[in-house]
Amino acid sequence: DAKTTQPPSMDCAEGRAANLPCNHSTISGNEYVYWYRQIHSQGPQYIIHGLKNNETNEMASLIITEDRKSSTLILPHATLRDTAVYYCIVRVAEGGAGSYQLTFGKGTKLSVIP
Amino acid sequence: NAGVMQNPRHLVRRRGQEARLRCSPMKGHSHVYWYRQLPEEGLKFMVYLQKENIIDESGMPKERFSAEFPKEGPSILRIQQVVRGDSAAYFCASSPRRDTSSYEQYFGPGTRLTVT
Numbered sequence: 001d002a003k004t005t006q007p008p009s010m011d012c013a014e015g016r017a018a019n020l021p022c023n024h025s026t027i028s029g030n031e032y033v034y035w036y037r038q039i040h041s042q043g044p045q046y047i048i049h050g051l052k053n054n055e056t057n058e059m060a061s062l063i064i065t066e067d068r069k070s071s072t073l074i075l076p077h078a079t080l081r082d083t084a085v086y087y088c089i090v091r092v093a094e095g096g097a098g099s100y101q102l103t104f105g106k107g108t109k110l111s112v113i114p
Numbered sequence: 115n116a117g118v119m120q121n122p123r124h125l126v127r128r129r130g131q132e133a134r135l136r137c138s139p140m141k142g143h144s145h146v147y148w149y150r151q152l153p154e155e156g157l158k159f160m161v162y163l164q165k166e167n168i169i170d171e172s173g174m175p176k177e178r179f180s181a182e183f184p185k186e187g188p189s190i191l192r193i194q195q196v197v198r199g200d201s202a203a204y205f206c207a208s209s210p211r212r213d214t215s216s217y218e219q220y221f222g223p224g225t226r227l228t229v230t
């Protein structure tokens with residue numbers, strides 16, 4: 001899987017949008033971008049994923065650049081409960097070797113401040 | 115619709131004892147994955163199982179560790195003769211049968227193993 005680069009930490013004011021960047025400059029055409037988060041002492045929680053189009057669900061939006069070398073996870077109205085470590089993961093599509101493995105890096109520790 | 119269940123949530127073992135960690139996947143899920151998280155580190159893949167089959171155990175230590183997912187009952191991760199370095203959080207995830215689109219894994223709350 002392609003490597004990803006994320007800032008180690010970020011702060012965000014409560015109620016404001018949190019924009020978490022991720023670089024994945026070596027991503028291949030058949031690799032998806034996934035985002036998970038891990039709230040302290042809990043199991044990782046799936047947030048969203050995409051291939052090349054922007055995606056939105058009830059939790060967040062995912063913006064992928066046209067060249068797919070980077071992406072941004074947007075939490076539109078951050079709350080204190082969004083304080084967590086956010087992981088950007090690139091994974092080969094269905095059927096690729098090791099496609100089932102999630103490779104977690106160090107992620108971005110997001111602190112939402114009241 | 116219950117999520118992924120893991121038990122026990124906390125397990126304390128003395129060096130040399132055996133640890134058994136259980137994982138019940140979400141209803142309708144037939145794929146199970148085990149990950150280990152050492153203190154202050156990210157999760158590392160250990161093993162991927164389907165019912166009665168080990169698909170990939172490339173992340174499992176070669177000795178003392180084993181995993182199974184029987185036809186009936188939960189998936190079990192077994193660690194024999196535990197050592198202090200086995201102290202970690204062990205997470206189980208499950209996913210439904212694969213379809214033509216990508217698929218996400220749903221994680222349990224983890225089992226925190228402490229070896230004294």
